[in-house]
Amino acid sequence: MTTRFSDRVRVTRPWPLELRPYVHSYDGYRVAAATAYRVRLVPRGRAVVVINLGEPFAQVFRLRETGPAVRVVGSLVAGLEDGPRMCDHPGGQEAIRLELTPLGAYRLFGVPMRELTNTVVELGDVLGPGAGELVERMSATGDWSRRFDLLDAALLARLDRGPEPSPEVVHAWRLLMRSGGTIPVARIAAEVGWSHGHLVRRFTHQVGLTPKTSARVLRFHRSVELLSRQWTDLSELAATCGFYDQAHLNREFRALADVTPSGMATARRVEGAHEL
Known part of the structure; x- marks a missing residue:
């Protein structure tokens, strides 16, 4: 097309x-x-x-x-x-x-x-x-x-x-995706039957980020997607995406994108990137 x-x-x-x-x-x-x-x-x-x-x-x-x-x-x-x-x-x-x-x-x-x-x-x-x-x-x-x-x-x-990803890492990533990054890492480790340390090592090897950082990125990404759909209530957005409050949402946008949620909402999206 x-x-x-x-x-x-x-x-x-x-x-x-x-x-x-x-x-x-x-x-x-x-x-x-x-x-x-x-x-x-x-x-x-x-x-x-x-x-x-x-x-x-x-x-x-x-x-x-x-x-x-x-x-x-x-x-x-x-x-x-x-x-x-x-x-x-x-x-x-x-x-x-x-x-x-x-x-x-x-x-x-x-x-x-x-x-x-x-x-x-x-x-x-x-x-x-x-x-x-x-x-x-x-x-x-x-x-x-x-x-x-x-x-x-x-x-x-x-x-x-190519190498086959570990079934446990596949399951861990699926849990993170389905929860939008809100599931605790301890629960993921319990679900896959690994210790916390072993999960972090194997997950980071195959995914690139630790489970905790991956969860942080997925929460942020979900909030960006919702903002692109004209979601305007930032307090409600923060609660929906698993942030503690709107201040936490703002801090994460600054840390991960160096922009405010409002600035991200008005940015033009171009081939997977943002014109800011």
Whole structure:
């Protein structure tokens, strides 16, 4: 399906059934305007892959960090985050963007997810030298269906070779998702039959964040989604999403996105990011 906006075109199609437990979203897009822009990525509890078919991001950096910005010369992989990240692009972007569940990323990438936490790396650093050839073949055709075919084949091939997440970690993540991050970690450990320490180690290895931090991110993400639906009563929003009170909600938005809930509510959403 192709959707046209004033400044961009988005192309989507269903991904194969075999990938549906691992892929959360999947679309291609083209931004016509060759004007530089900046967007902010906020924690969502997902890993992200951006396959650049045109100009790559000029720089990617974490807010409030003093280290150098990441210069991404091609396509990128971003692990799970517990804070905001900025992306600068020179304009005229054409790309395919995937959001993966943490355990889907663990299986498809075949690396400990804690190695990618709060990190952005080149696609080839995770997928190996074949990533460059894949991107070249996708760039060489302007046909979006053919691009998706190539991507599906590459992902399915990795799925066959990837590590299986532990059933206990799968169950722990499902409990967190279903509760919106409100279930106590002690209850999760009891449900899966592991000690707290063992749960934290195995969960962090396969998901990238600890269960406690994952719960925090999922509560935040749920509140962002509700705000996007014009939820205006912040006290009620805080109670619904498991925050102690509105002050707690405000602190978490500052810590995880460096913006107030009201500021987030009015931000324009662009391809999984926010123009703030």
